[in-house]
Amino acid sequence: MTPQEILTQYGPRESMDYDVVVVGGGPAGLSTAIRLKQLAAEKGQEISVVVLEKGSEPGAHILSGAVLDPQSLTELLPNWKADGAPLNQPVTDEAMMFLSETTGYRTPNMFLPACSQNHGNYIISLGALTRWLAQQAENLGVEIFPGFAAAEVLYTETGAVKGVATGNMGVEKSGEPGPNFQIGMELLGKYTVFAEGSRGHLGKQVIAKFNLDEGCDPQSYGIGIKELWEAEPSRHQPGLVLHTAGWPMDNATYGGSFLYHMEDNKIAMGFITGLNYTNPYLSPFEEFQRWKTHPNIRWYLENEKGEVTGKRIAYGARAITAGGLMSLPKTVFPGGALVGCDAGFLNVSRIKGSHAAIKSGMLCAEAAYAAVTAGRAQDELSAYPEAFEASWLYTELNKSRNFKAWFKHGLRVGTLMNGLEQFGLKGNMPWTIRRDKPDHAYLKPAAECKPIDYPKPDGKLTFDRLSSVFISSAAHEENQPAHLTLRDASVPVNINLAKFAGPEARYCPAGVYEFVKNDNGTDRLQINAANCVHCKTCDIKDPTQNIVWVTPEGGGGPNYSAM
Template identity: 85%
Template sequence: MTPQDILAQYGPRESMEYDIVIVGGGPAGLSSAIRLKQLATEQGKEVSVVVLEKGSEPGAHILSGAVLDPQSLTELFPDWKAMGAPLDQPVTDEAMLFLSEGGAYRTPNFLLPECSQNHGNYIISVGALTRWLAQQAENLGVEIFPGFAAAEVLYDEQGAVRGVATGNMGIEKNGEPGPNFQIGMELLGKYTIFAEGARGHLGKQLIAKYQLDAGCDPQSYGIGIKELWEVDPARHEPGLVVHTAGWPMDNKTYGGSFLYHMADNKIALGFVTGLNYENPYLSPFEEFQRWKTHPNIRWYLENDKGEVTAKRIAYGARAITAGGLLALPKTVFPGGALVGCDAGFLNVSRIKGTHAAIKTGMQAAEAAFEAVTSGRAQDELSAYPQAFKNSWLYTELNKARNFKAWFKYGLGVGTLMNGLEQFGLKGKMSWTIHRDKPDHAYLKPASECKPIAYPKPDGKLTFDRLSSVFISNANHEENQPAHLTLKDASVPVAINLAKYAGPEARYCPAGVYEFVKDANGADQLQISAQNCVHCKTCDIKDPTQNIVWVTPEGGGGPNYAEM
């Protein structure tokens, strides 16, 4: 049955009405909800707010490095320290390393540009911060519905957004309602704020419907892959922030890494690969595993005898928006707004987006509160983008507007020009560099590229995908339809495998896609959707844009307890 058939047979859906509906229970969505309730309390007014979160709990799907600039959190909660916000590890030292295959050069700290400096910041678990924000939101009267995925945007007769519908539950693989079927629910609001994170499923639809990206550079993405390790106290330096560039990336491929020394002898290790890479044989997951074998990296995980003594305790992956200010779409449309990484506010030069998510969530909330309480609920929230344009966040992003674009000329030119702009000119350059292609369009045919031979994992320092997915706690109801859909089932073999050597088997960090032989010896694409960690890489990098990520049943996906 099609969704329309199900609705016709089992509908109408029940509906609930609120002043503001928020899609996504991450830092952006929760900050928006909190700010709405703060304003209502301050002004003695009533505003009803609901937050939909597709994860099993707030924070379950949140993955980031992360070093937090607390500026926007301080604006939201000036007394966050006294309130017990989980910012327990201040940055104490930092290092920027340029790696060759066997060595490293450290940039003296006095030569680090402002965007690379982290004094005053905190190494945190964004998942823990999200859970804390959710508690503050509930204390203020926000309704939070975890395990409910917003699957459909609802429009009124004039074409304005009027809310969202959650996905149906209990649909079986054949598309038919099963014995535990429950039809979705409609949540209607005067405004709907979309805070789904990078490459949001509904945000992508809204950008296309309202042409919000007209005149913008194409959005650019990276895939960030992260592991959390518990290490020997002798190799742990609480508060140390290390970033690296160079090896194992070649000069044409954007990439970099981080080691963040958290509290309790834990180190977050991560690797970001720009999804505008050209070689279809490249595997971001394997590049990350290879990076860990560098002497300057593995030292933290080994003893003096070269034995791995650290323990890997968590794994995850997530796409990040990297296009910056020049790829930022219009953030408002009839009936709603995009905030945080759903729009693309991450500052790639700082490798930070949480502070921007909190700030833009607050700005959208302030605009929506004013419109709702002054009887202008039909107006577009133009006060939100205006507030952004007048804020410190715009100034910050404007300084870094060329950061990612320079790397289209190679790592050498990108590093040199960003050094000039950020250190020499302090971000006050008179020129602007544009990008003109989406990430998937950079992939070259396999015939023009050299295969990459990656070493086999040793199970101690380096690992395979499936053992990694296991510790991401990824789980989906196996009998539901696959949420990784194909526009044309023939394309993966006829084009992707034939022309690009099947890149989906390599760019996915969870082993979801595999080319296998059928009973007649013909190639076919096997999709193990239950392994999906919701990183959205396939939706971004598929060279034919044939893969479309849609929401699975609410509550499915990874569970990043400490990430």
């Protein structure tokens, strides 16, 4: 049965009414909810706010490096330290290294531009901070529904957004309702705020419906792959923030790494690959594994004898919205708004988005509160983008507006021009660089590219996908329809495999896509949907845009308890 047929037979859905519905329980969504309740409390008023979170709990799907600039958190919750926010490790040192295959050169700190400086910031688990923010929100009276995935945008007769519907539960692979079937519920609001993170399923839909990206540069993304390690105390430097560029990426491919020394001998390390790469044989997962073998990196995971004694304890992956200010869509539309990475507020030059997510949520909340208390509903919250353009966040993003675009000319040119703009001109450049192609359009046919021979994992320092997915705690209800859908089932073999050598088998960091042989020797694409860690890379990088990521049953996916 189609979703519409299910609704016709089992509907109508029950509904609940709120002043504001927030889709996504990450930093942006929770900050929106907290600020709404704060404003109401200051005026002695009531405002009803609900937050829908598709993960099993707030923070379950949150993945970031992460180094947090506390500026916006301090604005939102000035007493965060006394109230127990999990910001335990201040940055004590920072380093930027350029790697060749065997050596590394550290840029003297005196030459680091402001965007690369981290004094005053904290190395954190963003998942832990998200759980703490959820507690603060609930203390203020916000209703949070974890395990409920918003699957459909609801519209008024005039076309304004009026809320969302949660996904049906208990639908079997055949598409038929099973014995435990439950129809979804409608959450209706005067305003609906989309805070789903990078490449949000519903955010993507409203951007298309309302042409919010008209006149913008095409959005640009990266895939960030992260591991959490427990290191030898002698190799652990609490508060060290290390970033690298160069090897294993070639000059034409955007990429870089992070290595953050947290408290308790923990090291968060990861690799970011720009999804505008051209070689279909490239595997972001294998590039990350190869990066760990560099002498300057593996040193932190070894003992004095050169033996790998560090222990990998967690793994995850997530897309990063990295286009910056020139790719930022219009953030408001009739009945709703986009906040955080659903819009694209991340500052790629700083490798930071959490502070921007919190700030954008606050700005949106202030506009929504004014509208609700004035008796308005389902119009455009024009005060939100106006407040953004007058904020320190706009100033910050404007200074780095060219950062990602310069790298279309290669690592050397990108590094040189960003050094000029950020160190020499301090972000006050009189020019703007534009981009004109989405990431998936950069992929070249396999016949024009050289295959990449990646070394086999050793199980100590480097690993395979399946063992990595295991420690992400990814789990889905197995008997549900695949949430990784194909517009045309013939495209993966007839185009992607034939022309591009099947890149989905390499760009996915979780082993979801696998080309296998039929009994007659022909090829088919097998989709292992249960492995999915919800990174959204396939939805972005598929060269034919044939893969469409939709929400699975709520509560499924990874469970990033420490990430």
